[in-house]
Amino acid sequence: MSAAREHGLDEEYLWPRPPVGGWAADDLDRLPNLPPHTELIDGSLVLVGPRTRFHSRAIHLLVSALTGQAPEHLEAIGEMTVKLDNRNRPEPDVLVVPVDADTGSRQTWFKPEDVVLAVDVVSDDSVERDREVKPRKYARAGIPHFWRVEENDGLPVVFVYELDPATQSYGLTGIHHKQLKLDAPFPIDVDLTGVDRRGGPGGRG
Structure with missing residues (x-):
């Protein structure tokens, strides 16, 4: 059993481990299940809160x-x-x-x-x-x-x-x-x- 399932987490919504050096711009189109409006800043994924x-x-x-x-x-x-x-x-x-x-x-x-x-x-x-x-x-x-x-x-x-x-x-x-x-x-x-x-x-x- 994976660590995710062992702790009751749905693997579908877990984040993949970032590569060495961070994510690349094209990864935003390839990574699954990213929340809406996710940005890439200096190789890091930035999640945006709910819109007011x-x-x-x-x-x-x-x-x-x-x-x-x-x-x-x-x-x-x-x-x-x-x-x-x-x-x-x-x-x-x-x-x-x-x-x-x-x-x-x-x-x-x-x-x-x-x-x-x-x-x-x-x-x-x-x-x-x-x-x-x-x-x-x-x-x-x-x-x-x-x-x-x-x-x-x-x-x-x-x-x-x-x-x-x-x-x-x-x-x-x-x-x-x-x-x-x-x-x-x-x-x-x-x-x-x-x-x-x-x-x-x-x-x-």
């Missing part, structure tokens, strides 16, 4: 608004991974990518050079990753625009960053509370108070 209602609504608001306002050659998509390198495959909450970056219905990740904008909505279990770890990695990979979304009194606050290619780091260009109005990466105008309206931007409360 605010988190889900903020993602929906931004995907809907960006979808409606992006130029025809770009699209907004939620919760897909970016293969930054062989040891890092994070999952931003929202991405803006070229339409022609679509490789088919079974696609699970994008290349960093295809990402125009990455957005992370901060959760209680992801504060350090979303504020420090992931932005540094996005910047080093050359992703030109990054937004960090935090909750304040039930509403989104959007911290907007733009890449300085000379230093491969982000500079803060603005903090937006009730209205997100920008010219880059394309003209964007989002009513952030719409996060509580059913149906997203323009939906009925």
